[in-house]
Amino acid sequence: MDEPKVTGTKPKMSWTRKILLILGFLSTLAAIALIAVAVTQNKPLRKNIKYGIVLDAGSSHTNLYVYDWPAEKENNTGVVQQVEVCKVEGSGISGYSQATEKAGPSLMQCLRRAEEVIPPNQHPETPVYLGATAGMRLLSLEDKSAADKVLSSVEKTLRSAPFNFQGARIISGQEEGAYGWITINYLLGSFKQSGWTKFLHTLKSVSETSGALDLGGASTQITFVPDEIPYESPESWLHFRLYGKDYKVYTHSFLCYGKDQALKRKLARDLQTSENGSLLDPCFHRGYQRTINISDLFRNPCTSAEKKQLPFSQLYIQGEGDYQKCRRSIQNLFNKTDCPYSSCSFNGIYLPPLQGDFGAFSAFYFVMNFLNLTSEKSPVALDKVASAVQSFCARPWQEVKPAYRQIKEKYLSEYCFSGTYILSLLQNGYEFTEENWQRIHFLEKIGSSDAGWTLGYMLNLTNMIPAEEPAMPPLSHGSYVGLMVLCSLVLVSVVLLAWLLFHKPKCLQKGIV
Ligand SMILES: Nc1ccn([C@@H]2O[C@H](COP(=O)(O)OP(=O)(O)OP(=O)(O)O)[C@@H](O)[C@H]2O)c(=O)n1
Numbered sequence: 001m002d003e004p005k006v007t008g009t010k011p012k013m014s015w016t017r018k019i020l021l022i023l024g025f026l027s028t029l030a031a032i033a034l035i036a037v038a039v040t041q042n043k044p045l046r047k048n049i050k051y052g053i054v055l056d057a058g059s060s061h062t063n064l065y066v067y068d069w070p071a072e073k074e075n076n077t078g079v080v081q082q083v084e085v086c087k088v089e090g091s092g093i094s095g096y097s098q099a100t101e102k103a104g105p106s107l108m109q110c111l112r113r114a115e116e117v118i119p120p121n122q123h124p125e126t127p128v129y130l131g132a133t134a135g136m137r138l139l140s141l142e143d144k145s146a147a148d149k150v151l152s153s154v155e156k157t158l159r160s161a162p163f164n165f166q167g168a169r170i171i172s173g174q175e176e177g178a179y180g181w182i183t184i185n186y187l188l189g190s191f192k193q194s195g196w197t198k199f200l201h202t203l204k205s206v207s208e209t210s211g212a213l214d215l216g217g218a219s220t221q222i223t224f225v226p227d228e229i230p231y232e233s234p235e236s237w238l239h240f241r242l243y244g245k246d247y248k249v250y251t252h253s254f255l256c257y258g259k260d261q262a263l264k265r266k267l268a269r270d271l272q273t274s275e276n277g278s279l280l281d282p283c284f285h286r287g288y289q290r291t292i293n294i295s296d297l298f299r300n301p302c303t304s305a306e307k308k309q310l311p312f313s314q315l316y317i318q319g320e321g322d323y324q325k326c327r328r329s330i331q332n333l334f335n336k337t338d339c340p341y342s343s344c345s346f347n348g349i350y351l352p353p354l355q356g357d358f359g360a361f362s363a364f365y366f367v368m369n370f371l372n373l374t375s376e377k378s379p380v381a382l383d384k385v386a387s388a389v390q391s392f393c394a395r396p397w398q399e400v401k402p403a404y405r406q407i408k409e410k411y412l413s414e415y416c417f418s419g420t421y422i423l424s425l426l427q428n429g430y431e432f433t434e435e436n437w438q439r440i441h442f443l444e445k446i447g448s449s450d451a452g453w454t455l456g457y458m459l460n461l462t463n464m465i466p467a468e469e470p471a472m473p474p475l476s477h478g479s480y481v482g483l484m485v486l487c488s489l490v491l492v493s494v495v496l497l498a499w500l501l502f503h504k505p506k507c508l509q510k511g512i513v
């Protein structure tokens, strides 16, 4: 067979090949253009950050929180986060009842901190709220005019700051419980309803929220969504519609059952049996001593019922370090005898059957964390917790004090009482058992935000929790760009493949490959 003659002239391109080449070129151009448009045109707008400030004026101290969130995602769940917390020096604002004009100025240092954290051009539009809790509730019961003066003083200071003042008020115990519940469920993403969760909700009304347990200095709150809603104690229920779902939430706040007031009430009771003004106290370490002014102890609505004329003005306390005895004396604070409902916690207060997981924060966390009992990986069983508290209480003060030099003596000396009180409140008061104890998660923060009522309060007042689920694009920006890139690559590959098949370059021709 004759070899084909190789000539010097190039073979002419057929018209089909020319069209394919042009098509291939145009498709590649189109793909590049598509990607470029997807990336630039559909890019989210430059982040516009908004800020909000909430002051938590608690009974023992005030904290200032700064939150931020992307303006364009205001109504999405889980976008608001804590960017700063500033602890106000000194006592809580209710501690200024004798010098009410000093309550406001005590907040100055933390307001300056907020001015540094928030860009100056945002100051005028940044809302600032102050909510006062049980300390101020007690002060207003004890001396309404002093409480009003304290609030006027803090209002004056907050108005003088460059932010948008939105109010300073005493919040109710129910609000405190409800906003704590909203905060933790917002941060845990429990309100999100997409995909499987939404499907599950249509099948069965599952409670996927977590309950909230808050222990302060003067009050404590329990809030959760029970399994069944019996028609009892209507004042214990709150109804919310959040992100398109209805929630029937049980909440109760026990005034005078915060850890400081509980200790005062216990001492006021024990004092009744003291004949000479001295007291052997099982809830303090052996070797620990404390002297208390009796008039201070009774100058408070939590203890005033126990008030009686005593021949001494001071109470001298000596620690005994006996957990079992301490537990028994604390148990007296919970009256379990009468219950006008199907079930009660204590003092005749309605409590539906406990349900689901609970987030326990503030002093629940401080105390359990100090005792090393907050591990999330291997939750500590109830009997182990009790024996840990028991052994801590049994340690003499001379050993405890030097072992924890960095901890304030006021806190340290009371961890034995507080640990025992927490066990009593949860086990005797709310009747947590060995089983559901494991569902209590002692936590301080969720992500970067502290667990507490302040975030829920701000979300509510700024209308950032919509009743209905906000309309969302089906795809996020990232997934949209990804899909565009993928489609374009497929398009280019198809055109390339077609060109190869029709054109058959020399390397693919039989005999050469
Ligand atoms: N590291 C810490 C910090 C605080 N506390 C104690 O924990 C209690 C509760 O603190 P907190 O939750 O801040 O209470 P408040 O918000 O001040 O009180 P309330 O909510 O009742 O108004 C206080 O007795 C405080 O002394 C503690 O034992 N250890």
Ligand SMILES: [Ca+2]
Pocket (backbone or CB within 6 Å): 058, 059, 133, 215, 216, 217, 362
């Ligand atoms: Ca508090």
